[in-house]
Amino acid sequence: xxxxxxxxxxxxxxxxxxxxxxxxxxxxxxxxxxxxxxxxxxxxxxxxxxxxxxxxxxxxxxxxxxxxxxxxxxxxxxxxxxxxxxxxxxxxxxxxxxxxxxxxxxxxxxxxxxxxxxxxxxxxxxxxxxxxxxxxxxxxxxxxxxxxxxxxxxxxxxxxxxxxxxxxxxxxxxxxxxxxxxxxxxxxxxxxxxxxxxxxxxxxxxxxxxxxxxxxxxxxxxxxxxxxxxxxxxxxxxxxxxxxxxxxxxxxxxxxxxxxxxxxxxxxxxxxxxxxxxxxxx
Ligand code: GUN
Numbered sequence: 001x002x003x004x005x006x007x008x009x010x011x012x013x014x015x016x017x018x019x020x021x022x023x024x025x026x027x028x029x030x031x032x033x034x035x036x037x038x039x040x041x042x043x044x045x046x047x048x049x050x051x052x053x054x055x056x057x058x059x060x061x062x063x064x065x066x067x068x069x070x071x072x073x074x075x076x077x078x079x080x081x082x083x084x085x086x087x088x089x090x091x092x093x094x095x096x097x098x099x100x101x102x103x104x105x106x107x108x109x110x111x112x113x114x115x116x117x118x119x120x121x122x123x124x125x126x127x128x129x130x131x132x133x134x135x136x137x138x139x140x141x142x143x144x145x146x147x148x149x150x151x152x153x154x155x156x157x158x159x160x161x162x163x164x165x166x167x168x169x170x171x172x173x174x175x176x177x178x179x180x181x182x183x184x185x186x187x188x189x190x191x192x193x194x195x196x197x198x199x200x201x202x203x204x205x206x207x208x209x210x211x212x213x214x215x216x217x218x219x220x221x222x223x224x225x226x227x228x229x230x231x232x233x234x235x236x237x238x239x240x241x242x243x244x245x246x247x248x249x250x251x252x253x254x255x256x257x258x259x260x261x262x263x264x265x266x267x268x269x270x271x272x273x274x275x276x277x278x279x280x281x282x
Contacts, residue, residue: 002250004254004255004256005254005256008259010147010150013150014267019060022060031277032062033061034056034093034118035084038096039077041070045098055266055267074107077099082111085112093112117136118272119136138169140173144176155181158183160184160202161198163188163241164188165188166207171186199219201220201223203226208241212233214242214243226254226260227240227256240256
């Protein structure tokens, strides 16, 4: 039986630690707000945004909500970001992605001042992470590092295989595992012999974007399996990129979907907001 890595429980612990820190910061007169911007009404984005605002309320930080219509121009969005950049009370700015197709996502990411970039998406934040300097870390990969550490899983010296090379998950995940002294391989859609490669992994992080794709034949006995995927199957049930029933008997530890990686993203966003209020970036 694999150890179940309980992201719900670990994220709750982190949020409770942050709640205490926020209360202490308040006593010292240090407060600040997270600005959450959503353009359009994509239902999945609305759920994420609501969860982020609820997490702010739970830990005791103010959230400022900007729900902009689908037709908002890039210029209007940039003007709002500029206004929030200049507002000292705003300590974090989050633009929920994706933005509508007529808006250049990269231009939006670059417009957010790096000391308010609590998503860790700005090229300066990415560069700082890459060379081990101060800056906000992207929330999902930082959350996975916390899941591993708080579950007592050693990263140093382990062969970590990351499947996926997105800017939000795969690439930063590989860098953070490297920072923890893992030996890291990045695999992707063009990788040859993916099964054989995955079977060499001590820690397998799966962000491939295909429901239940990773079965028993991709997993070495005793491996740690981290599933970043989230999909709805034909019965409207949530599932990940890993075939959990096949993987669980082989793994030494595994994340479930839901309740694994998912809740960690918001916990780490809250961590970045609190660091920003405290005046310690990253
Ligand atoms: N869309 C999907 N994931 C994220 C995220 O972590 N941050 C933002 N801003 N948008 C997202």
